[in-house]
Amino acid sequence: MRVLVFNAGSSSLKLGVFDGEQQVFKASFDRFGPEGCDLKIGGETSRAPQPDLAGAIAAVPALLDRHGVEKIDAVGHRLAHGGTGFTAPVRIDDEVETRIEALTPLAPLHNPAMLQAVRLARQLWPDLPQVAVFDTSFHLTNPARATTYAVPKAWREAGLRRFGFHGTSHRYVAQRAAEALGQDAKDLRIVSIHLGNGASACAVQYGRSIDSSMGMTPLEGLVMGTRSGDVDPGAFGFLQRELGLDIPQIEAALYADSGLKALTGSADMRDVEDRAAAGDLEAQLAINIYAYRARKYLGAYAAAMGGLDAVVLTGGIGENSASMRRRICDGLGFLGLMLDDDLNRAPDLTDRAAPQIQAQGSRVAVIVTETAEQLMIAREVRQLLLRSAPVPRSIPVAVSGRHVHLSADAVEALFGPGYRLNPGAPLRQPGNWVAEERLSLEGPKGRLERVAILGPLRPRTQIEVSRTDSFALGLDAPVRDSGKLDGTPSVRLIGPAGQLDCNGLIVAARHIHTSPADAEAMGLTDGSLIRVRVTGAGGRDLVFDRVLIRVAPGTVTEMHIDTDEANAAGISGAGEGELAGKAVAEL
Numbered sequence: 017m018r019v020l021v022f023n024a025g026s027s028s029l030k031l032g033v034f035d036g037e038q039q040v041f042k043a044s045f046d047r048f049g050p051e052g053c054d055l056k057i058g059g060e061t062s063r064a065p066q067p068d069l070a071g072a073i074a075a076v077p078a079l080l081d082r083h084g085v086e087k088i089d090a091v092g093h094r095l096a097h098g099g100t101g102f103t104a105p106v107r108i109d110d111e112v113e114t115r116i117e118a119l120t121p122l123a124p125l126h127n128p129a130m131l132q133a134v135r136l137a138r139q140l141w142p143d144l145p146q147v148a149v150f151d152t153s154f155h156l157t158n159p160a161r162a163t164t165y166a167v168p169k170a171w172r173e174a175g176l177r178r179f180g181f182h183g184t185s186h187r188y189v190a191q192r193a194a195e196a197l198g199q200d201a202k203d204l205r206i207v208s209i210h211l212g213n214g215a216s217a218c219a220v221q222y223g224r225s226i227d228s229s230m231g232m233t234p235l236e237g238l239v240m241g242t243r244s245g246d247v248d249p250g251a252f253g254f255l256q257r258e259l260g261l262d263i264p265q266i267e268a269a270l271y272a273d274s275g276l277k278a279l280t281g282s283a284d285m286r287d288v289e290d291r292a293a294a295g296d297l298e299a300q301l302a303i304n305i306y307a308y309r310a311r312k313y314l315g316a317y318a319a320a321m322g323g324l325d326a327v328v329l330t331g332g333i334g335e336n337s338a339s340m341r342r343r344i345c346d347g348l349g350f351l352g353l354m355l356d357d358d359l360n361r362a363p364d365l366t367d368r369a370a371p372q373i374q375a376q377g378s379r380v381a382v383i384v385t386e387t388a389e390q391l392m393i394a395r396e397v398r399q400l401l402l403r404s405a406p407v408p409r410s411i412p413v414a415v416s417g418r419h420v421h422l423s424a425d426a427v428e429a430l431f432g433p434g435y436r437l438n439p440g441a442p443l444r445q446p447g448n449w450v451a452e453e454r455l456s457l458e459g460p461k462g463r464l465e466r467v468a469i470l471g472p473l474r475p476r477t478q479i480e481v482s483r484t485d486s487f488a489l490g491l492d493a494p495v496r497d498s499g500k501l502d503g504t505p506s507v508r509l510i511g512p513a514g515q516l517d518c519n520g521l522i523v524a525a526r527h528i529h530t531s532p533a534d535a536e537a538m539g540l541t542d543g544s545l546i547r548v549r550v551t552g553a554g555g556r557d558l559v560f561d562r563v564l565i566r567v568a569p570g571t572v573t574e575m576h577i578d579t580d581e582a583n584a585a586g587i588s589g590a591g592e593g594e595l596a597g598k599a600v601a602e603l
């Protein structure tokens with residue numbers, strides 16, 4: 017399938033054509049003006065007569081013809097803001113177009129040009145499927161603690177919240193970094209740092225974005241070419257009182273006249289680095305501020321994820337500036353992160369390479385790679401269009417109450433040396449049982465009594481509670497897949513013969529156990545994420561997103577949700593689930 021990808025801005029249009037993973041054509045129109053624009057094809061730049069975006073898009077069919085790009089099967093569009101409504105790429109029709117337009121207030125500087133590209137492309141290629149891919153979608157997995165501003169409720173109800181951007185880039189480079197490490201992204205805690213004209217950092221914990229430095233708008237966070245990044249919102253009042261500026265003036269300056277441009281007069285990092293090297297003190301300070309802000313976010317995200325396995329740097333600055341990479345990473349030895357100076361100096365990024373530049377013995381891998389947002393958009397378009405409808409299939413839904421899986425050591429600590437648990441009622445999964453014994457859990461706020469113990473024993477103790485339980489304990493249990501226990505909080509387990517402070521407290525991520533045969537019949541693979549519509553006696557049907565598929569021989573097919581989820585879906589005891597498609601934003 018050949019996909020034409022558009023990335024439209026107010027002063028530029030980038031386009032690419034992809035045949036599968038292969039880019040077969042690449043061009044950009046830049047610096048629109050009454051006299052025309054720069055047209056770059058491959059490495060060559062020439063002047064072209066198109067004065068604006070509309071002119072550039074209208075010129076694309078002839079341009080493709082001229083370069084022998086014949087058949088296009090679909091068109092993909094980058095959209096900056098998808099709000100909370102667009103959780104995944106979507107095929108564009110009139111209704112989608114109207115919904116995108118309604119989001120303009122959230123991204124007044126970015127969405128209008130992109131929407132214009134959508135409209136023009138739909139007129140030019142009315143028979144081709146057109147798909148919108150949103151920068152915000154990847155971050156919709158961020159928990160409320162990361163997306164909620166502590167501001168009046170009426171503001172939040174009006175839609176003020178953090179979204180995060182550059183999602184297509186963060187998703188691509190995190191995936192690329194995991195590939196380069198030969199590991200599954202679902203096993204890694206990655207900080208992705210995109211440093212281009214815009215810049216943002218993203219915490220990708222076990223395959224999901226859990227936080228990113230851009231907020232409601234692409235203004236928050238890192239220092240950028242012309243954008244300020246983080247600023248005390250108190251500045252608005254100060255600037256109004258002291259300089260008589262109004263809000264549109266302040267906002268415009270924070271977008272277009274801040275960042276490197278404000279600090280040095282140039283928004284271009286190459287200029288800033290050259291000036292700094294020639295002794296310009298303002299440029300030196302700007303570089304220090306830029307690197308310091310990025311390093312702060314890196315550290316913050318390592319803390320947010322409870323550890324760090326890899327850092328991936330991308331964007332024009334991340335890819336090309338060895339000194340900026342050094343500055344950001346220097347002093348992070350305490351996190352187990354050390355660069356190798358030789359490897360850092362000139363990593364070879366050709367053919368989408370993702371070289372590692374950490375020193376021998378560094379616990380954290382550092383990877384540099386070119387971002388490939390257009391390739392990622394082409395992939396998304398292909399996946400959306402090729403995705404076959406899932407086989408409808410009913411799955412029993414079981415509600416997991418709070419429970420504990422114990423290690424052999426924990427059993428001895430809680431029940432006494434040599435003690436063996438007594439298997440009680442069998443569970444549906446063959447070989448699993450509820451023990452006759454119970455134990456208590458204690459946290460800084462409270463205690464949960466008579467908590468079930470499930471057998472058989474496991475190599476590592478795991479304590480599964482609901483979100484509500486974790487508040488009752490006064491602990492912050494993360495949502496995790498079973499067995500992913502690094503960095504999880506510790507809770508006190510109390511048994512008849514002793515007590516034990518043990519980490520491994522999680523809210524289990526909703527999942528489906530299934531056998532290889534059932535998985536194949538349903539078209540599912542181990543580790544994939546799907547959506548499931550759940551129905552219970554309470555009549556409150558709910559679609560659960562990001563349900564993890566766990567395939568193992570000898571398993572009975574069954575979906576597990578926790579008590580909070582069951583309450584929300586009106587299920588007491590048992591319910592029924594039906595596959596409802598792939599999950600959004602699957603990494």
Ligand code: ADP
Nearest residue numbers: 211212213214283284285286331332333336337
């Ligand atoms: P965009 O976000 O518009 O796609 P890019 O990712 O191309 O932008 O990044 C542009 C930034 O990268 C500019 O600040 C530019 O100076 C910087 N850059 C490109 N090459 C180098 C280099 N060799 N050294 C330092 N900075 C560089």
